[in-house]
Amino acid sequence: MRGELDKQAPETKAVIAQHELAPAEYSDPVIEAYKKDVDRTLLRENLKLTVEERFVKFEQFWKYAQALREAGRKSRQTE
Amino acid sequence: MAPNFSAILPLLVRSDVQFIVIGGGAALAHGSARLTYDVDVVYARDPENLRRLAGALQPYQPYLRGAPPGLPFRWDERTLKSGLNFTLTTTLGDLDLLGEVAGGGFFEQLLPFTQEMETFGVRCRFVTLEKLIQLKRAAGRPKDLEVIAELQALLEERRRGASTGA
Numbered sequence: 001m002r003g004e005l006d007k008q009a010p011e012t013k014a015v016i017a018q019h020e021l022a023p024a025e026y027s028d029p030v031i032e033a034y035k036k037d038v039d040r041t042l043l044r045e046n047l048k049l050t051v052e053e054r055f056v057k058f059e060q061f062w063k064y065a066q067a068l069r070e071a072g073r074k075s076r077q078t079e
Numbered sequence: 080m081a082p083n084f085s086a087i088l089p090l091l092v093r094s095d096v097q098f099i100v101i102g103g104g105a106a107l108a109h110g111s112a113r114l115t116y117d118v119d120v121v122y123a124r125d126p127e128n129l130r131r132l133a134g135a136l137q138p139y140q141p142y143l144r145g146a147p148p149g150l151p152f153r154w155d156e157r158t159l160k161s162g163l164n165f166t167l168t169t170t171l172g173d174l175d176l177l178g179e180v181a182g183g184g185f186f187e188q189l190l191p192f193t194q195e196m197e198t199f200g201v202r203c204r205f206v207t208l209e210k211l212i213q214l215k216r217a218a219g220r221p222k223d224l225e226v227i228a229e230l231q232a233l234l235e236e237r238r239r240g241a242s243t244g245a
Binding site for chain 2: 025031035037038040044051055056059065
């Protein structure tokens with residue numbers, strides 16, 4: 001069994017290396033399946049922003065999410 | 080603690096640290112709408128850069144993320160030299176310092192696949208969208224499949240915008 005795996009190893013490594021270095025556009029059925037669920041309207045909105053605006057938007061959202069989390073925690077404590 | 084790009088990136092640039100933003104931070108810079116939990120950077124390993132990096136973060140109490148408190152962890156140039164990849168907490172937020180990244184190698188190897196972008200008053204180096212997709216693929220984590228799908232969609236949107244002049 002081990003000998004058989006050793007024989008296959010170079011081929012497997014070659015496949016992995018090829019996969020790792022595939023061009024960015026390379027896709028496969030799994031990625032394509034996930035791509036159907038990507039909300040492109042969000043991406044289009046982000047692409048209209050500057051890089052700094054994208055970071056600011058993200059950090060503001062994070063703060064909002066944390067505030068919600070904290071409120072949820074306090075609410076559970078008082079129940 | 081939230082990833083604090085607005086504090087960490089200007090700090091590193093103004094301290095003359097040689098680094099490249101990768102991971103969720105680079106994805107955000109390119110227009111991703113996904114959440115990320117830390118700032119990931121690949122840093123140069125030359126002695127001068129290690130000295131600058133150690134000095135820049137020193138005031139912000141870097142400590143090993145997830146490690147029990149009270150370990151004899153000393154943040155200095157020597158520690159940086161002895162290790163390679165560090166997942167840190169700091170008073171500024173979580174920061175991952177990577178000496179090497181799967182699919183991208185060391186700082187010098189990744190450098191040709193970067194672009195400078197201006198943010199928070201500094202010019203910062205980010206890995207290109209194309210290379211970021213390759214890095215995510217090389218990481219080989221199931222959770223990255225969704226990320227790759229979004230990054231490829233971004234690439235398509237960007238190219239569509241370029242072709243239509245939008």
